[in-house]
Amino acid sequence: MPLTPLFAAVDIGGTKIAGALVDGTGRLRHRLQLPTPAREPGAAVLAVVHKVLDQLAGTPDWAAVTAVGIGSAGPVDLADGTVSPVNIPGWRGFPLVAEVAAHPAVAARALPVRLAGDGVAMAAAEHWQGAARGADNALCLVVSTGVGAGLVLDGAVRPGPSGNAGHLGHITVDLDGDPCPCGSRGCLEGLASGTAIARRALAEGWRPPGEDRTARAVATAAAAGDPIALASFDRAAQALAAGIAATAALVDLHRVVVGGGVATAGEVLFAPLARHLDRYAALSYVRGLDVRRAELGTDAGLIGAAALCR
The missing domain is CATH 3.30.420.40 (ATPase, nucleotide binding domain)
Structure with a gap:
């Protein structure tokens, strides 16, 4: 056989x-x-x-x-x-x-x-078996140690000639932001990645009850109502919303899929993301984006x- x-x-x-x-x-x-x-x-x-x-x-x-x-x-x-x-x-x-x-x-x-x-790769997975199934035009994001993304356009994953189309983590969302290891400054990844969330919370005075200083620990604190942890996730969600809205305006998206370790924070991330998208996705053709959580996890x-x- x-x-x-x-x-x-x-x-x-x-x-x-x-x-x-x-x-x-x-x-x-x-x-x-x-x-x-x-x-x-x-x-x-x-x-x-x-x-x-x-x-x-x-x-x-x-x-x-x-x-x-x-x-x-x-x-x-x-x-x-x-x-x-x-x-x-x-x-x-x-x-x-x-x-x-x-x-x-x-x-x-x-x-x-x-x-x-x-x-x-994440976009290919979610379009094949996950939350982007059936979508002709979608943005799929991985929010984890860094921030990556891929585009589905006209029913197919489009990596671009170099393979980097949709590389959302390294678009500038803060004109006067900190330098990024990529060589630019104010990059989305520097504000919205798990690393950035934990770094911001610690800089603002958050202290975990144990030794865990990761974004997951910040998410736990935010879910319990810690104001510094909530503010750190809110800032990350704002940066993500700006990047998503800009991408949607450029390529006329309808669906957005968000995955990666940071997305496991659930409403701690998705509630402020929806609120900020209401502000940034203002043009008629990008309003009401269909934002979904990735289905395939790690x-x-x-x-x-x-x-x-x-």
């Missing part, structure tokens, strides 16, 4: 590197996740990617794999197969596609390797990486 085709998927972010084998319906097998050594040299980060591939290749299902899909923090360069994640300083113009293609288990079978930015990057191979 012939094997059911599978895709090997790798999801690379500033916090974790995940892998899985994914079937044609988006179901995951053999999922694993390892921490990203984001502050170490690029070779150390690649070693974790190879460790993920080693473990996937060691499963009996590897024989059914027909392609490898990678969703990576960006920016990416599809023409050169390189990545330069803002949150992984050791990778600048890093030849990720070539390095993955050279992995022994991938090279032995000459498996094709497909690359996309993590936001594009698996979106992996499902999206597999969708690239379809």
